[in-house]
Amino acid sequence: MSDHGDRVRFSSWGGSVASGAHAVSPADFDRASRQPGVRCLPYGNGRSYGDSCLLSGGGMIEARRNARILSFDEETGLLEAEAGILLSEIIAFAGPRGWFPQVLPGTQFVTLGGAIANDIHGKNHHRRGTFGVHVDNLVLMRSDQGRLTCSRTEHADLFAATISGMGLTGLIEEATIRLMRVGSTEICETTTRFDRLEDYFERAEAADERHEYAVAWIDSLATGKRFGRGHLICGDHAASGRRDGVGRPPIASVPLTPPVSPLMGPALKAFNEVYYRKAKPGTHARTVPFDGFFFPLDRVGRWNRLYGPRGLCQHQGVIPDEHGPAGVRALIECAHTHGQGSFLTVLKRFGAIASPGITAFARPGYTLTLDFPNRGARTLALLEELDRITIEAGGAVNPYKHHRMSSATFATSFPRFQDLDALRDRAMVSDFWLRTVGNAAERPVSSNQAEAPSNDTFTLRDDARPAPVGTPAF
Numbered sequence: 001m002s003d004h005g006d007r008v009r010f011s012s013w014g015g016s017v018a019s020g021a022h023a024v025s026p027a028d029f030d031r032a033s034r035q036p037g038v039r040c041l042p043y044g045n046g047r048s049y050g051d052s053c054l055l056s057g058g059g060m061i062e063a064r065r066n067a068r069i070l071s072f073d074e075e076t077g078l079l080e081a082e083a084g085i086l087l088s089e090i091i092a093f094a095g096p097r098g099w100f101p102q103v104l105p106g107t108q109f110v111t112l113g114g115a116i117a118n119d120i121h122g123k124n125h126h127r128r129g130t131f132g133v134h135v136d137n138l139v140l141m142r143s144d145q146g147r148l149t150c151s152r153t154e155h156a157d158l159f160a161a162t163i164s165g166m167g168l169t170g171l172i173e174e175a176t177i178r179l180m181r182v183g184s185t186e187i188c189e190t191t192t193r194f195d196r197l198e199d200y201f202e203r204a205e206a207a208d209e210r211h212e213y214a215v216a217w218i219d220s221l222a223t224g225k226r227f228g229r230g231h232l233i234c235g236d237h238a239a240s241g242r243r244d245g246v247g248r249p250p251i252a253s254v255p256l257t258p259p260v261s262p263l264m265g266p267a268l269k270a271f272n273e274v275y276y277r278k279a280k281p282g283t284h285a286r287t288v289p290f291d292g293f294f295f296p297l298d299r300v301g302r303w304n305r306l307y308g309p310r311g312l313c314q315h316q317g318v319i320p321d322e323h324g325p326a327g328v329r330a331l332i333e334c335a336h337t338h339g340q341g342s343f344l345t346v347l348k349r350f351g352a353i354a355s356p357g358i359t360a361f362a363r364p365g366y367t368l369t370l371d372f373p374n375r376g377a378r379t380l381a382l383l384e385e386l387d388r389i390t391i392e393a394g395g396a397v398n399p400y401k402h403h404r405m406s407s408a409t410f411a412t413s414f415p416r417f418q419d420l421d422a423l424r425d426r427a428m429v430s431d432f433w434l435r436t437v438g439n440a441a442e443r444p445v446s447s448n449q450a451e452a453p454s455n456d457t458f459t460l461r462d463d464a465r466p467a468p469v470g471t472p473a474f
């Protein structure tokens with residue numbers, strides 16, 4: 001295969017690495033992919049946490065190389081751009097013009113293609129659904145069919161499979177998305193401190209009804225009467241005010257990876273205590289710049305290094321409304337039982353707006369996100385437990401945040417995964433796909449999955465599970 005000849009280190013935000021992968025330019029993909037046996041995967045900006053954005057021993061298509069805005073309609077907010085553009089660049093262009101992306105994740109450094117391929121969600125899922133809801137059409141390059149324009153009416157099956165398709169249906173070259181009109185990029189934020197998890201569930205629905213954005217930070221280390229205490233943070237765009245589109249530069253950057261993560265034990269508990277008390281009792285309002293509201297973590301460069309040399313494991317599950325309070329409690333208790341505290345714990349309610357994507361993660365219910373330093377087998381055992389609790393509560397586990405999701409968890413979370421596999425571009429595959437769905441013939445020659453459970457058959461299987469801990473009564 002033609003490539004740049006360079007062996008580039010492709011990694012994910014959680015620290016997984018595509019060993020032996022080589023870089024492929026988007027321009028080369030078309031020609032190279034026609035050669036038999038070629039295996040590739042688009043790579044955006046590596047802000048996925050696990051291995052769904054990686055292909056060990058394969059060609060990683062550097063989507064970031066093409067990042068131009070192609071057209072913008074100031075009347076309708078329709079923006080056409082190359083898929084390698086970052087959401088930060090879209091905000092910088094659109095903000096001063098009074099327009100804003102309808103869905104934003106917790107970092108602005110993700111590409112348009114990555115946002116579509118993972119069908120990301122934001123703090124306003126209850127109002128706007130996922131990112132894919134706002135995609136009008138996209139241009140897909142496939143190794144077997146060439147360049148196709150896909151929309152709800154043209155190649156509709158590929159459109160639905162590509163949104164949430166984790167890069168497996170082909171390379172998204174361009175996309176047209178619908179922005180929303182805003183009076184200002186500034187956010188009127190209200191923070192309400194609550195003392196118990198139950199208080200959050202009493203407030204969550206009303207917060208969603210009243211506000212464009214709503215999310216909670218949970219002190220996942222608090223126990224007893226304070227279990228699940230935290231802050232409910234709501235926001236709406238200011239009706240008028242500044243229209244800045246450029247976030248402030250980072251206040252600091254983590255220069256290197258410490259040998260042991262400081263985000264554990266007493267330091268973590270102390271951080272949570274201080275952070276909890278930072279908000280005074282009651283509800284407080286203020287107007288904040290957009291980057292402080294949406295992307296607080298972006299203010300510290302390479303913060304993921306703080307999780308230590310083995311990286312960071314994030315777990316995100318969504319649990320249907322009826323089991324939300326019990327399920328979320330069980331997930332936090334499970335982390336306690338395993339003696340592993342989550343540094344950053346975020347709780348949010350997803351609304352009912354359906355995604356156009358056939359394997360979209362976001363669906364109605366409560367979604368809890370937990371972050372742990374990777375401590376090897378101990379953390380993997382915890383993740384398995386969290387998966388089990390989520391699945392038993394009728395929920396689903398997020399694949400692009402996960403390091404080692406089993407085939408069974410994936411298949412239960414995404415019943416239409418075979419439809420995606422049927423529409424998969426046969427030149428495209430990922431380490432994640434090979435581990436959960438793929439067949440042995442496509443298994444990478446060299447892989448960094450040293451800690452992955454052995455997986456010789458690649459048929460769907462129920463992984464061996466550790467003894468249940470704190471099984472919730474659903």
Ligand SMILES: Cc1cc2nc3c(=O)[nH]c(=O)nc-3n(C[C@H](O)[C@H](O)[C@H](O)COP(=O)(O)OP(=O)(O)OC[C@H]3O[C@@H](n4cnc5c(N)ncnc54)[C@H](O)[C@@H]3O)c2cc1C
Pocket residue numbers: 013041042043044045046047048049052053054063083084104105106107109110111112113114115117118119120121122165166167168170171172173297400
């Ligand atoms: C601090 C932080 C906060 C986050 N908060 C959220 C959040 O609130 N909500 C949320 O949903 N996610 C969140 N994420 C995850 C992140 O938004 C997604 O993983 C996003 O998809 C990453 O985009 P990326 O451009 O880095 O793509 P990558 O991680 O490089 O790739 C993501 C997937 O997209 C595919 N892909 C990339 N480009 C293309 C293309 N041109 N054509 C086809 N496929 C392509 C890749 O193959 C891969 O499967 C967060 C991540 C971080 C680090």
